[in-house]
Amino acid sequence: MTDAARRTREPPLSPHLQVWRWHITMACSILHRATGVALYVGALIAAGWAVALAAGPDAYGAYKSLLGTPVGLVVMFGLTLSWTFHLANGVRHLVWDTGHAFDLKSANASAVLVLAFALAATVSLFGIAAMTGAI
């Protein structure tokens, strides 16, 4: 084939998101990115904690009470959920990278498992936090 002939052919376009039936593996893939972006913000909040600690008792107290407000707790809950999901789904990806469990049936089952783990672990962590007086 000549260069000219190759250039006139339009590149194939990906099917648009709206024509796809939603399925759990697709949802997990999108959630992995979304939670990754959320954890980006979470890491900046953690960096802010370190800076406040180095700044002294007043700054640390203010930062800590900010995280303890209702809005702060909702953010912490969202970050915990993002972390537990990204952690479990990340392990799922690492298993795939070894060449295992990449068939449709295993991928669907592990997706359910990852979502269940994320919810259960988040609720458990907040339960532990409430019991130890952290909240």
Place this chain on the structure above:
Amino acid sequence: MAGYRTPLSRALGLGSAKHGATHWISERVSSVALVPLTIWVAYAVIRLASGDYATAVHWVADPLNATLLVLTFAVAFAHMHAGMRVVVEDYIQKTLSKSAILLVNFFVCGLAGTLAIVSILKVAFSGAGAL
């Protein structure tokens, strides 16, 4: 220009620079490291949340805690830089916008990560003196 070049001559020099796997592997290595590190951080957050400033300073002044905190910040910021980079490269098409956002991503991760690590080291080295 038309059809006189052989397929081989068109392909030569356009291939991989032989370091394509570096980014992929560094993402996997950092994720493996972050599994135990972030689990430890979750434990630390719950522990420190019920304590005050003195508790936190005392805890960070422990060499093991300071080391793990510095490692967590370093690996996490490298990992999130790599992850955000892929997201930006996938969704932003214009070369100028893409370059600008990638630059901001690099600077934000570099600045916040370094600031966090220096803060931890300051508390770790001044120890009880910071109280």
